[in-house]
Amino acid sequence: MSTLHTVNKSPFGNGALLSCINHCKPGDAVLLIEDGVYGALAGSVVEHAVITCAPSVSIYVLEGDAEARGIGPAKRLPDVQSVGYDGFVDLVATHDRTQAWL
């Protein structure tokens, strides 16, 4: 039993990403979408929180949203995996529930 969490707000003006991370269970996945993709940036103040949860929680970023904001693979934390819209659908289908952190 696992949960897909989606985060669509920048972690620099909103606590959604940190709250999400603090409520994740091992085996869950976090998908960063829309302004949430800023949470994938390497060297940011939330980097530590993301890296710390990454061993037990898979972190994904929606490729189109990241590219749109200039967050290419080189700017991202290596722990963050990239998915397209098809991968988004797969994540929804392979987890038991989806929880949006608005």
Add this chain to the structure above:
Amino acid sequence: MSETKKFLYVNRKAPYGTIYALESLEVVLIGAAFEQDVSMAFLDDGVFQLTKGQNTEAIGVKNFSPTFRALGDYEVTKLYVEMESLEERGLGPDDLQEITYEDEDDDWEEKPSIRIVSRTEMADIMADQDVVLSF
């Protein structure tokens, strides 16, 4: 088809700055008609929705905090409030209004609907649901 699912309504927003909190309460009250196993979670700024002493007279919007006390009549009797979220805001359980329900399985005894839980317990509650709706 009478399969009951576990629904959790997650509230993370303060009551009057945005419409989320009021809309959540409206959806819960409407959804209550579908006889599912409904719980509500209050964390982060969502804990401000349940505080005592709200008076919206001067801002010209409805004070909907008393409406939470009607939830028991709709069989919504599990209001989980995260202790860490309260503490981070300088609040404690005593700052919340009293919300009760009458337990039909226990001679209609009046019982508290608000259950204070830890962050870890809240994560467990979230992971135990069939459907999570966020506001």
